[in-house]
Amino acid sequence: MPTPASGTPPRALRWAVAGSVIVMIAAGGLFYYASQLAAAKRKVHNNEVTVTIHPHSCEPNALTVPAGFNSFRIVNASERAVEWEILDGVLVVEERENIAPGLSQVINATLAPGDYAITCGLLSNPRGTLHVTPTAESEARANARPSMVAFIGPLSEFRVYLSSQGSALIKAVDALSQAIAADDLVQAQALYIPAREAYQRLAPAAQRLAELDNAINARADYFEKREQDPGFTGFHRLEYGLFDQRSTQGLIPVAQQLQANAIQLKQQLLAQSLPPEQLVSIVARTLHNLADTRANSGEEERYSHIDLSGFAANLEVARKVVDLLRPLLARKNADLLHSIDSASTSLEAELNGLKTAQGYRTYDTVSSEQRQQISNKAKVLADALDGIDPALGLSGL
Amino acid sequence: MKKTPLALFLALGLLHTPLPVLAATAPLDLVQPVSDYKIYVTEQLDELASNTQKFTDAVKKGDLATAKKLYAPTRVYYESIEPIAELFSDLDASIDSRVDDHEKGVTAPDFTGFHRIEYSLFSENSTQGLDQLADGLNKDVKDLQARVAGLTFPPEKVVGGAAALMEEVAATKISGEEDRYSHTDLYDFQGNVDGAKKIFDLFRTQIEQNDKAFAAKVDKNFATVNKILAKYKTADGGFETYDKVKENDRKALVGPVNTLAEDLSTLRGKLGLN
Numbered sequence: 001m002p003t004p005a006s007g008t009p010p011r012a013l014r015w016a017v018a019g020s021v022i023v024m025i026a027a028g029g030l031f032y033y034a035s036q037l038a039a040a041k042r043k044v045h046n047n048e049v050t051v052t053i054h055p056h057s058c059e060p061n062a063l064t065v066p067a068g069f070n071s072f073r074i075v076n077a078s079e080r081a082v083e084w085e086i087l088d089g090v091l092v093v094e095e096r097e098n099i100a101p102g103l104s105q106v107i108n109a110t111l112a113p114g115d116y117a118i119t120c121g122l123l124s125n126p127r128g129t130l131h132v133t134p135t136a137e138s139e140a141r142a143n144a145r146p147s148m149v150a151f152i153g154p155l156s157e158f159r160v161y162l163s164s165q166g167s168a169l170i171k172a173v174d175a176l177s178q179a180i181a182a183d184d185l186v187q188a189q190a191l192y193i194p195a196r197e198a199y200q201r202l203a204p205a206a207q208r209l210a211e212l213d214n215a216i217n218a219r220a221d222y223f224e225k226r227e228q229d230p231g232f233t234g235f236h237r238l239e240y241g242l243f244d245q246r247s248t249q250g251l252i253p254v255a256q257q258l259q260a261n262a263i264q265l266k267q268q269l270l271a272q273s274l275p276p277e278q279l280v281s282i283v284a285r286t287l288h289n290l291a292d293t294r295a296n297s298g299e300e301e302r303y304s305h306i307d308l309s310g311f312a313a314n315l316e317v318a319r320k321v322v323d324l325l326r327p328l329l330a331r332k333n334a335d336l337l338h339s340i341d342s343a344s345t346s347l348e349a350e351l352n353g354l355k356t357a358q359g360y361r362t363y364d365t366v367s368s369e370q371r372q373q374i375s376n377k378a379k380v381l382a383d384a385l386d387g388i389d390p391a392l393g394l395s396g397l
Numbered sequence: 398m399k400k401t402p403l404a405l406f407l408a409l410g411l412l413h414t415p416l417p418v419l420a421a422t423a424p425l426d427l428v429q430p431v432s433d434y435k436i437y438v439t440e441q442l443d444e445l446a447s448n449t450q451k452f453t454d455a456v457k458k459g460d461l462a463t464a465k466k467l468y469a470p471t472r473v474y475y476e477s478i479e480p481i482a483e484l485f486s487d488l489d490a491s492i493d494s495r496v497d498d499h500e501k502g503v504t505a506p507d508f509t510g511f512h513r514i515e516y517s518l519f520s521e522n523s524t525q526g527l528d529q530l531a532d533g534l535n536k537d538v539k540d541l542q543a544r545v546a547g548l549t550f551p552p553e554k555v556v557g558g559a560a561a562l563m564e565e566v567a568a569t570k571i572s573g574e575e576d577r578y579s580h581t582d583l584y585d586f587q588g589n590v591d592g593a594k595k596i597f598d599l600f601r602t603q604i605e606q607n608d609k610a611f612a613a614k615v616d617k618n619f620a621t622v623n624k625i626l627a628k629y630k631t632a633d634g635g636f637e638t639y640d641k642v643k644e645n646d647r648k649a650l651v652g653p654v655n656t657l658a659e660d661l662s663t664l665r666g667k668l669g670l671n
Contacts, residue, residue: 056500080497090487098568122500123490123507148424149670152431153549159432160439273425324549 048106051120052077053084053099058120061128067113067138075104082121086130088114113138145393146328151276154324158279159270161320162205166266169198173262176238177255180248189242193306193359196235200313204282205269212268216261219299234258236303243303277394280325283318284385290314291379296371298363308360311374312351318385319344325388333391336384343381350377422603422668427552430599434555437595438478442542445474449538453531456514459524468518469581470635472511476588477595479565480558485544492537495575509533512576519578553670556600562593563658571650573639583636587626593661594619600668607667615660618653625650 048071052059055078074084076099085095086109093116094109111132118128134142172195179188199206199217206213214222216234223229227240233254241251274282290311294300301307322329322340329337350373354361389395448471455463475482475493483489490498492510499505503516514530517523569575570586597604597615605612625646629637665671 082498085486087486090485092484092486092489095483097565119486123494123498124500124505149552152424152427152552155425155428156431156435156552157549159428160435163432163436270429273428275425 048073053121058128064131066135067132069110072107073104076101078121085119087117148397157324162269165201170262172198173259177259180251180255183248197309197313200310201317204286209268239303277389280388283321284382286314287378287382291375291382295375305362305364307363336387336391340384343384347377347381350374431552431555433599435550438481441474441478446538446542453535456524456527456531461524465518469584473584473588476585477592480561488537488541515578553665556664556668556670559593559596560658560661562589565589567654567658580638580640582639583629618657621653
């Protein structure tokens with residue numbers, strides 16, 4: 001350890017070294033920052049397209065740009081504050097409103113290849129065209145596996161669907177419960193159907209919640225004493241009372257519990273996070289189950305025989321998922337999308353063939369050959385849905 | 398070796414260097430707020446549709462006083478969800494275009510919607526000849542409802558909507574040009590601000606994870622704007638006309654509104670949606 005007398009010069013030196021190191025780091029950082037800034041500016045400037053809005057037209061009014069990031073400098077040479085928009089059909093891709101007369105504004109847009117329309121100032125002015133040409137990068141992007149970000153939209157939309165169908169279930173079960181409380185057997189039998197349809201639209205997602213779903217949907221087979229078991233509750237307990245016993249006796253507490261469980265179900269479905277691969281696998285599983293078991297056995301609604309409306313509701317939610325993934329599928333595997341669509345049309349036609357003016361036929365009047373047809377068509381659709389995961393690379397996300 | 402002042406100094410220097418990479422938001426964490434936003438927009442549109450029905454009923458009955466009274470509180474639902482509503486360019490033009498957007502001004506046959514009806518009610522003090530415009534507005538609003546129901550909300554438009562709303566305030570509300578005949582701009586002003594705050598609140602958890610100080614600053618500016626707007630609230634829950642707004646309040650709004658527009662425009666980047 002240095003003595004105080006000899007310690008002063010090295011300490012000063014250390015401070016000087018420290019100071020110069022800091023200055024060097026700072027200078028290096030500033031240089032890096034400045035060069036990045038300059039590069040960014042160059043990049044923007046390189047791609048910038050200038051469009052001038054005149055009172056009755058835009059110049060140029062037909063643009064061609066490469067796909068990817070583009071900047072448009074919009075110069076307003078008209079007398080009014082106007083807007084400039086890029087449209088895909090009627091949908092706005094990017095826009096800038098209220099560009100003041102004599103001034104200009106820059107619109108940045110990341111564009112996919114294709115043809116767009118542009119609005120130009122006054123609504124009555126002729127629309128322009130924007131042709132976006134593919135680039136090596138945009139082609140590579142189109143062929144690449146979709147990223148997780150691409151699924152935020154579809155998954156959000158499915159959560160909105162769960163919310164609205166959850167509300168529909170709550171409402172339908174409330175109405176059913178009221179009819180039971182009023183001891184109106186005919187009305188309760190009629191209201192059992194829409195309540196089940198609402199449930200069957202949620203079934204693929206609800207089945208992830210094992211315990212709650214059992215309380216809502218378990219059949220008598222799952223209980224030791226079957227129909228007589230005190231643990232047998234939920235929809236099928238009501239069904240047993242209304243259609244087999246033809247009585248509302250003892251059903252009021254069961255209906256009330258189902259009301260509470262329907263509220264729970266909606267809450268829990270909205271609280272669950274659903275990864276993209278499960279969005280597809282849950283609807284595929286429901287259709288496989290329909291094909292393998294329910295279509296032939298008619299076991300699901302064994303007292304009321306309203307199975308067909310439930311099958312149709314299962315198909316509806318599967319179609320919802322397909323529609324949400326349609327843009328991604330069309331891009332990645334149009335053939336698969338085509339097979340899915342034709343399989344779902346075919347299953348729908350089969351079910352529609354069993355419809356009368358009063359609604360679907362009761363399942364006890366559906367022959368075993370017809371049941372086999374439903375099973376076969378559900379299987380074709382379920383198998384096609386299984387192709388979505390590999391096509392979009394869902395499991396690898 | 399003992400810790401030297403140099404080591405200490407360098408360590409401190411390093412600590413002061415801003416960390417370049419902040420914890421990124423996981424894309425799946427955005428599903429809940431984006432879907433909650435759609436649920437909010439759907440509810441606002443239900444209100445818009447039922448209120449538009451009442452408003453146009455009054456117009457068609459020739460009840461000028463009621464029609465005038467309902468004009469602003471009906472529009473406010475449109476203003477709060479503009480980031481989504483204005484994605485549909487054709488309906489945005491037929492529902493909400495202003496006279497400036499039309500070459501022939503008020504006589505342009507395609508000048509329809511709220512502002513065309515506003516012109517007759519407030520500038521001409523008349524409900525004459527508005528039947529077709531009233532029916533058209535109702536039809537367009539229902540069409541908008543159906544289209545929004547079928548739209549998968551683009552996450553970047555939802556998040557970007559907060560800034561878009563505040564830019565709209567900066568561009569058209571502070572100047573008082575939006576509702577130039579009725580001077581009911583403050584309703585729209587509040588609608589835009591509420592719509593922007595809704596988006597910010599829905600993504601609050603993710604934003605705060607990313608940058609707590611930023612969230613606090615945005616909150617403070619929203620509070621400032623809302624406090625000034627609150628001064629002009631009337632007993633019936635509405636607002637004074639815009640000409641009553643004092644010059645110093647107009648000036649006091651400019652700063653926080655512009656800062657909000659600027660700050661909120663960074664949300665897309667902050668949430669990994671650029």
